[in-house]
Amino acid sequence: MAMMVPLDSANKISFNRPISDGDTVIVYERHDSMRAVKVTPGSDLQNRFGLFKHSDWIGKPFGSKVFSNKRGFVFLLAPTPELWTLVLSHRTQILYLPDISFLISYLEIVPGCVVLESGTGSGSLSTSLARAVAPSGHVFTFDFHEQRASSARADFERNGLSSLITVSVRDIQGEGFPEEHEGRVDAVFLDLPQPWLAVPSASKCLKPDAVLCSFSPCIEQVQRTCETLRQSFSDIRTFEVLVRSYEIREQHFAKRVPEEDGSPVGPPPQKRKQSALTATKSEKTESNISVMAKPCNTARGHTGYLTFGRLTVL
Incomplete structure (x- = not known):
């Protein structure tokens, strides 16, 4: 069986073993192709780089660079949860790394926690939750x-x-969470069309002072969820996580320099449109390399709103 989160003898997550x-x-071919x-x-495996034999991979450590014919x-x-999120089959819209990392931190999930999740969807978040609660916690997803x-x-x-x-x-919207979880849960995550319907059941399952998170793509869903949360929760907050990626690459520039005899460096500035290959004979060129940084054109925008509430202890 394939092991996404292999456990070593000390029950700690580890990939320090051969494939x-x-x-x-x-x-991994490149950051956008894996x-x-x-x-x-x-x-x-055959791709644009050639033919790769699986038998050549066995015994190599994870992270190895392997060559084709x-x-x-x-x-x-x-296959960490982060990479799995980028390659899994999309059965539904999924959560991506910025939202996942933020909500796991805000839900205060640590090893040993018990977490309820609804709905499972494609399993992107479930995989990250599993690593966060390992080795002694558990994720119950519906x-x-x-x-x-x-499929999940x-x-x-x-x-x-x-x-x-x-x-x-x-x-979960119609039936609520099973009664067996009442008072035993450290965190609840809801990804539902009408999350406010599941809030009363979630409040019964959470331990005192535990945190609930609801993910919704529309602000109208957030407003109605917050109305219901106010009945049993405090410190209610909503966040939109936006990440801006940058492309970093080297750029080569041709710089004209004068001849040793002091000849002019070339035509006036307004005529300097010719490349180094078409420079006049009185010119020499040398290449300058600069590192350029610019925002990526494919940066992902709005995914949804994360609403948190802490169960009030009366």
Whole structure:
């Protein structure tokens, strides 16, 4: 079985082991081109860089650079939750790293915590939650759609997370969370069309002073959720997490310099449109290299609003 979160003898998350038959690795071509591959002896991976044999990967450490028959190369990365979020199959809209990291921190999730999540969706957040609560905590995640729940369960089993995540089919908006969780939960996360319907049930499950988070794409959903939260929660806050990415690259500039005999350096400034290759014979050129930074054109904008509330102790 592939291991997304392998545990060593001390029950700590670790990838300090060789790649084995059946492991899932992230084949990294570049930051915007990667895929999850199950290592299977006798199988091959073919891409624009050539043909890669799975058998050549076995025994190498995660992070290895491997070469194809054409001397192209890729990197074999450990399938961390961050990378899994970038390569998983999208059965629903997913949460990405900025929202995930923010909410795990604000929910105060640490190893040993018990977390309720609804709905499961594609399992992006569930995977990160599992690592946050490992090795002794647990994530109970619910989805009303049986096929989505089944697919997520298969992914968790494939990635070695079954001991940390339990997937159930349940309509949390209509039925609420199971009574067995009442008073035993450290954090609740809701990703539902009508999260306010699940707030009363969530409040019964949370321990005193624990935190709930609701993710909603529309501000109207946030407003109605906050109205319901005020009945049992305090310190209610809403955040929109926006991240701006930058592209860093080298830029080469041609600089004209005079000849040793003092000849002019070239035409007047208004005519300096010719390249170094078409410079006059009285000119020499040398290349200057500068590091350029500019915002990426593909930066992701609004994903949704994160609303938090802390259960009031009366």
